[in-house]
Amino acid sequence: MTYCLGIKVRSGLVAIADTRITSGTETTTSKKLSVHQKGNNCLFLMTSGLRSIRDKAVTYFEEILENDQFAFDKMYKAVNMFGEQVRRVANEDKRSLQESGLFFNLYAIVGGQLENDRDHKLYLLYPEGNWIEIGEGSPFTIIGNSGYGTPILNRALNFESTLRFAFKTGFLSFDSTRVSANDVGYPMDALIYKRDSFKMHEHRFNMEDTGQITTMWAETLKKSIHSMPENWMDSFMGDLNIF
Numbered sequence: 001m002t003y004c005l006g007i008k009v010r011s012g013l014v015a016i017a018d019t020r021i022t023s024g025t026e027t028t029t030s031k032k033l034s035v036h037q038k039g040n041n042c043l044f045l046m047t048s049g050l051r052s053i054r055d056k057a058v059t060y061f062e063e064i065l066e067n068d069q070f071a072f073d074k075m076y077k078a079v080n081m082f083g084e085q086v087r088r089v090a091n092e093d094k095r096s097l098q099e100s101g102l103f104f105n106l107y108a109i110v111g112g113q114l115e116n117d118r119d120h121k122l123y124l125l126y127p128e129g130n131w132i133e134i135g136e137g138s139p140f141t142i143i144g145n146s147g148y149g150t151p152i153l154n155r156a157l158n159f160e161s162t163l164r165f166a167f168k169t170g171f172l173s174f175d176s177t178r179v180s181a182n183d184v185g186y187p188m189d190a191l192i193y194k195r196d197s198f199k200m201h202e203h204r205f206n207m208e209d210t211g212q213i214t215t216m217w218a219e220t221l222k223k224s225i226h227s228m229p230e231n232w233m234d235s236f237m238g239d240l241n242i243f
Contacts, residue, residue: 001048001144001145001181001183001184002017002018002032002047002048002049002143002144002145002184003016003017003018003142003144003145003146003149003174003177003178003181003184004016004017004018004032004033004046004047004048004109004142004143004144005017005109005140005141005142005149005153005170005173005174006046006109006111006122006124006134006140006141006142007122007139007140007153007157007166007167007170008111008120008121008122008134008135008139008140008159009139009157009158009159009160009161009162009163009166010159010160010195011162011163011194011195012120012163012192012193012194012195012197013044013111013112013120013122013191013192013193014163014166014167014170014190014191014192014193015033015044015046015109015111015189015190015191015193016167016170016171016173016174016188016189016190016191017031017032017033017046017188017189017190018032018144018174018177018178018184018185018186018187018188018189019031019032019185019186019187019188019189020183020184020185020186021051029187030051031189032046032047032048032189033045033046033189033191033202034046034058034062035191035200035202036062036065036070037198037199037200038065038070039070039115039198040114040115040198041070041072041073041112041114041115041198042112042113042114042193042198042199042200043075043078043110043111043112043113043114044110044111044112044191044193044200045058045061045082045108045109045110046108046109046110046143047106047107047108047109047143048106048107048108048143048144049105049106049107049127050097050102050103050104050105050106052093053086053089053093053097053104053105053106054106056089056092056093057082057085057086057088057089057106058085060085060088060089061081061082061085064081064085072114073114073115073116074114074116074117075110075111075112075113075114075117075121075123076121076123076133077114078110078112078114079110079123079125079131082108082110082125083125083129083130083131084129086106086108086125086127086128086129087128087129089106090104090127090129104127105127106127107124107125107126107127107143107144108124108125108143109122109123109124109125109141109143110122110123110125110131111123111193112193112200113193113195113196113198115198119195119196120193120195120196121133122134122141124141124143135159136159139157139158139159139161140153140157140170142173144184145177145181145183145184148176148177148179148180148181149173149174149176149177150173151176152169152172152173152176153169153170153173156169157169163192163194167190167192170190171188171190171210171213172217174188175210175213175214175217186205186206186207187204187205187206188204188205188206188210189202189203189204189205190202190203190204190205191203
């Protein structure tokens with residue numbers, strides 16, 4: 001499984017991806033976040049699904065970027081082109097994968113800002129090659145293991161959140177998933193993009209970088225639960241003599 005998170009707030013973009021690859025009983029690490037920058041054009045790409053499909057589609061896409069010298073001037077055009085590469089791989093490999101009992105499965109998060117975009121963009125792309133744009137109403141999307149990390153984002157994040165707050169909340173979402181799912185783990189790759197800067201900043205975090213925050217967050221949760229009022233429980237549990 002995978003955990004990849006894309007966040008769009010007014011001031012920019014945040015991307016977070018785990019690096020754990022699980023195959024049977026073997027666990028390895030591999031980068032799931034790729035960045036492409038040239039002049040006033042920059043975008044990132046994260047994927048979840050069969051590794052062979054991902055590698056082939058991304059290779060085709062990178063080859064187009066190199067040969068055309070970043071011919072796209074708007075993000076939706078680049079996303080359309082990546083969708084075409086996903087469909088290309090489907091035409092080449094989908095039948096043989098199905099005959100082997102495997103599903104053609106590739107989701108992608110694509111974000112960035114190209115020279116003719118008025119603002120930064122974030123997209124969720126499906127295995128069929130179609131996509132939706134992530135906007136103000138729901139300013140984040142997760143691919144892979146989404147169940148554990150979504151609640152804190154829904155409760156705390158909105159489009160007006162700062163980049164710093166968005167990254168901090170995103171990390172706690174990753175941490176919640178990591179604690180609950182053994183197929184998501186460190187190292188964690190992170191990216192920050194400030195609107196109209198046309199420059200993306202990457203960093204890799206290991207457990208020793210964030211262990212103190214993880215422990216602090218767990219203790220804060222416990223203290224918050226203990227400090228919650230309990231009188232609302234009395235009609236249900238008051239006669240059980242368990243207080």
